Amino acid sequence: MKKISLVTSAYNEERAIEETIEEAVHMLESRLPQYDYEIIMADNASTDGTRDKMEALCAKHPKVKAIFNAGNYGPNISFYNALSNATGDCVMRFDSDGQQPLDMAPAFVKEWEKGNDAVVGVRQNRNKSSSFISSIGKPVYYWLIAKLSGLPVIRNASVFFLLDRRMADLLFKIGGYETSIPFFIVKYCARIAKIPYKVREQKKTSGFKFMQYYAAAADRVTSFSTALIRICTFAGFFISAASLMYGLYVFIRKLTSWRSFPTGFATMYVLISLLCGFQLFFLGIVGEYILNIRKMASQIEKQKVVERKRINFEEKDGRGEKGGN
DSSP states (O other): OOOEEEEEEESTTTTHHHHHHHHHHHHHHHHOTTTTEEEEEEOOOSSSSSHHHHHEEEETTTTTEEEEHHHHOOHHHHHHHTTTTTTSEEEEEEEETTOOOGHHHHHHHHHHHHTEEEEEEOOOOOOOOOHHHHHHHHHHHHHHHHHHHHOOOOEEEEEEEEEHOOOOOOOOHHHHHHHHHHHHHHHHHSEEEEEEEEEOSSSSSSOOOOHHHHHHHHHHHHOOOOOHHHHHHHHHHHHHHHHHHHHHHHHHHHSSTTSSSOOOHHHHHHHHHHHHHHHHHHHHHHHHHHHHHHHHHOHHHHHHHOOEEEEEEOOOOSOOOOOOO
C-alpha cells in the first residue's frame, strides 16, 4: 500500500489547527482509503493553545504526528525538519490556517499517479486579509524573478503542493532552508502538473512583515539568478566610462575657455553623490549574493531544529538528520 505524507507547520494557529487537521483526516480516510497516510504537524513554539490542540489531535488520531520545536525557527526550517521525518511515497505540504481546500488533495494524488514529479496548487484569488505588500508586490516579484532567472515561473504558485518521494529527497539533499519550492520545482522537476484553486479566508491575519518579505525575495533572487551581479558589473563600467569622459570634457573646455567656462563645486558634488549612490546600491546587491553564499555554504543552520517533544513517532520514522528531541 502506498503512503501519503501531509506536512504542515504552525505558529499560534489555535483557532484553525483542529478544524484543518480534522478536515485532512476525513478527506484521507473517506476519499483516499486505498492509501496509508501520516500527517505531520510542526509547531514553532506557539504562545497560545496550539500545542494543546495538537496533543488532543494526536491522542485522537494515531496517524497524526506532532513535533514541538524549542523555538520559532520560521515556516521554512520547520517544514524541512518535518520533511526529514516524512516516510510517504509522496509528500504534500499545506498551510495550517485552513487557507487551502484539502478536499482537492485527491486531484493532486491523481496527477501524481500519472507520473508527475510535482503537483502545484495555483491560486486563483487572494483572501481579503492579504496585505497591500503581498497583493501588489508578489506579482512584480514573480515577474522580476522570471526575467532575471530565465525559469518558467509558475505564476501564483503556492505552498500547497505535492512532491514525489524522489523530489522530496532531492529537495532535502540539496539543502538551503530558504529554497523557494516553486522555483525548485520548475528547475528540477521534469513533469509538473498545475491545479487551480481558490483561497479560503484566513482565520487570522498573516504575521509576515515587510522586512520578512524583503529577506525572502532577496534570497530567492540571489539563489536563482546571476543577472543582477552582471548588471552591476556592466553598469559600473559604463558609469565609470561616462564619468571619465565627462571629466575629460570639463578639462578640455576649461583649457580652451578658461574664463568663460565655469566649473563650480555644485557640479562636482552632484557627480560625487551620484557615483556614491550607485556604488552603495551595487555593493548592497553584491552583499546579498555574498550573504546567500554564506547561507548555502554553512551547514550550521541547515535543517537544524531543536525539538522539545515528539508525539506518535516511532524510532524508525524519519529520513535525514535530526536536530534533537
